[in-house]
């Protein structure tokens with residue numbers, strides 16, 4: 349049994365389902381990201397947990413207690429919003445203090461907490477500043493401190509970094525992770541940035557159309573996607589079209605032996621889902637020998653790896669192949685190559 | 700393509716601006732100057748402040764002034780108490796009702812005062828029966844009368860903040876709806892509230908028709924009465940009133956202008 353449990357949450361807006369039976373369990377101290385395309389219901393799920401929205405059916409349980417009917421102001425949830433949400437009429441310190449005042453904490457106690465929290469988010473000097481005197485990144489740090497001040501049972505983050513520029517986003521997400529680990533705070537983190545989700549989470553929940561497609565550690569979600577949707581949403585993938593043929597997939601003249609196609613009717617259209625770094629490549633000279641052949645179309649340098657776009661002979665499908673940058677020079681555009689799927693991981697799904 | 704203003708046209712523009720300013724200024728100021736001149740006329744072409752000092756020696760007038768000031772304050776307060784929570788709640792929870800409430804609030808603007816009174820008279824029979832016939836009962840009509848102006852001002856104030864996010868942030872920190880309203884909404888739309896109040900005060904101090912038709916002795920009603928026997932005094936009071944309203948409106952535009960804008964880069 350988890351610490352925070354979402355049980356069968358359903359919610360529709362004007363007949364359009366936003367959540368379609370969402371189940372999710374978080375253990376105490378765990379950071380789980382909800383990742384998914386725009387409109388898949390991430391924010392709706394978070395708002396139901398926070399109590400800003402009521403589910404049509406389903407329950408939210410914290411530490412074994414059903415809080416579905418508890419109003420937002422008595423849930424003890426710390427929330428950081430996507431939009432800047434600091435109270436404009438209060439300084440950073442007063443913002444952080446707000447929740448403590450409502451809890452009738454004494455003056456010295458509040459002052460001590462505020463100092464600790466400003467220190468924790470690295471803004472020791474900024475207590476007296478008003479929100480309009482701080483940068484977006486600083487405002488989101490204060491918002492985080494404000495949410496943590498009330499020692500919430502669960503921390504809810506709704507794309508808190510999406511309004512920030514790339515560099516600040518990376519440094520702040522690492523900081524959020526550090527603070528979360530330090531405090532052992534159970535955290536639900538909503539994002540549509542897969543890199544962000546993979547980088548900071550204990551587990552990543554990939555959502556699609558109001559449901560959870562997969563909930564696993566970042567490595568498993570990336571290496572062993574449960575569905576084509578997950579594979580294509582998380583990381584870069586190829587979807588190579590082919591036909592099922594008893595215990596194999598035919599890609600043009602090439603036969604890729606795999607059990608995955610066993611259940612599919614012979615001759616039906618399938619997609620082979622495979623990541624660019626999982627495809628082997630060798631230069632090919634001479635006659636066709638039954639391997640998957642093509643020629644390099646373009647190269648793009650991505651730092652540690654270089655991405656080659658290979659056009660397959662025959663049906664002219666484009667396949668992306670990643671090679672360590674120091675090896676990629678061997679395959680300039682125009683090189684005839686043979687691709688190797690055999691040793692690699694791939695997923696076969698009906699097209 | 701660079702556009703250079705022709706010097707001739709620029710001067711023409713400046714001249715036009717001054718002409719407009721002088722003509723309009725004349726149009727507005729002349730009556731005031733005339734009122735000032737008239738109210739300080741003494742016997743035999745002398746200047747005298749008798750009419751102005753007379754303001755405070757006429758007990759009926761002093762009463763009427765106090766009544767009107769009390770009415771202005773009460774109406775503003777009632778308006779704020781009615782409007783601020785309603786409008787905040789509508790924006791947060793019932794956005795679909797927004798249009799309806801706006802329509803209702805703007806309605807008094809379209810109804811002539813005389814029609815209002817015809818509608819109000821029977822109501823006021825009851826109000827007077829329960830609350831006595833104090834002129835302060837006019838608060839109810841006036842609070843309605845100032846709705847259109849106050850609505851506009853407060854609506855602009857609420858639109859200028861991210862009310863939903865701020866309210867939700869406060870809620871998640873443990874604030875009740877009352878706390879949200881008092882600690883978050885009100886301080887952040889303070890200038891809009893001051894604006895709405897000043898408009899209401901100016902409106903109530905200048906209102907004549909309804910008070911007169913319902914037989915209440917407010918400032919404007921007294922001014923009208925006094926005008927029949929002592930023109931100098933009534934003009935002095937009117938001028939004082941106008942100047943007071945101008946000062947209010949001036950304060951208003953000053954309050955509206957004071958905005959903090961600072962942008963900090965990461």
Ligand SMILES: Nc1ncnc2c1ncn2[C@@H]1O[C@H](COP(=O)(O)OP(=O)(O)OP(=O)(O)O)[C@@H](O)[C@H]1O
Nearest residue numbers: 361365366384385386387388389390391392393540
């Ligand atoms: N208050 C609302 N009224 C009507 N429809 C809504 C409301 N809130 C959300 N929706 C709809 O519910 C669906 C899910 O919305 P939600 O905001 O949860 O998506 P999301 O996953 O957070 O997307 P994004 O990444 O764009 O933030 C969307 O189709 C959206 O249009």
Ligand SMILES: [Mg+2]
Nearest residue numbers: 390391392507
């Ligand atoms: Mg969202």
